[in-house]
Amino acid sequence: MDINALIARRVRELRDSHGLSLEALAERSGVSRSAISLIERAQSSPTATVLDKLATALGVVLASLFEASATPAEAPSPLARAAEQAVWTDPGSGYVRRSLSPALPSPIQLVEVHFPAGQRVAYETGARDAEIHQQIWLIEGAMEISAGDAHWRLEAGDCVAMRLDCPTVFHNPTRKPARYLVALSTLPFSSVRRNA
Structure with a gap:
């Protein structure tokens, strides 16, 4: 999977799980609504500083933004090739x-x-x-x-x-x-x- 698509999906999933609108995440993170929208559509390659601000606002570590989500039907793997x-x-x-x-x-x-x-x-x-x-x-x-x-x-x-x-x-x-x-x-x- 394309890394920007992975980041886009994770930011969107985490924002949804917290029940945050784009505006609310923008306010919490200090990242503009338009920048978050571009990130969530995989149309932007955000810097480490921007990703850290989003991770902090979402209450997760930066590494969490790079995790692939397991589908509900499959158990998470204990092996990372x-x-x-x-x-x-x-x-x-x-x-x-x-x-x-x-x-x-x-x-x-x-x-x-x-x-x-x-x-x-x-x-x-x-x-x-x-x-x-x-x-x-x-x-x-x-x-x-x-x-x-x-x-x-x-x-x-x-x-x-x-x-x-x-x-x-x-x-x-x-x-x-x-x-x-x-x-x-x-x-x-x-x-x-x-x-x-």
């Missing part, structure tokens, strides 16, 4: 993300990222309906990552853990591309409060 994994390229920075996780529901999602030399992506992550944690393990290259006031420089083999509850910036300050693995874990706030 490489040829079937959703691959998306950010038109703004050129970074490439591959959703590695299978369709079978899990509290963990894995994403592989190829990040071009000299590029930067900033996410204005806001409040969500769930507590989201991520760990980033750098496979090759170097990356500078900021989450709120915290800042780290990662070299190959380094791993950093953070919550997605503040603005986050990814920057490759070098002349070589970087590659890293992202592991995301989501807990509903009600579960977090109950177990605290």
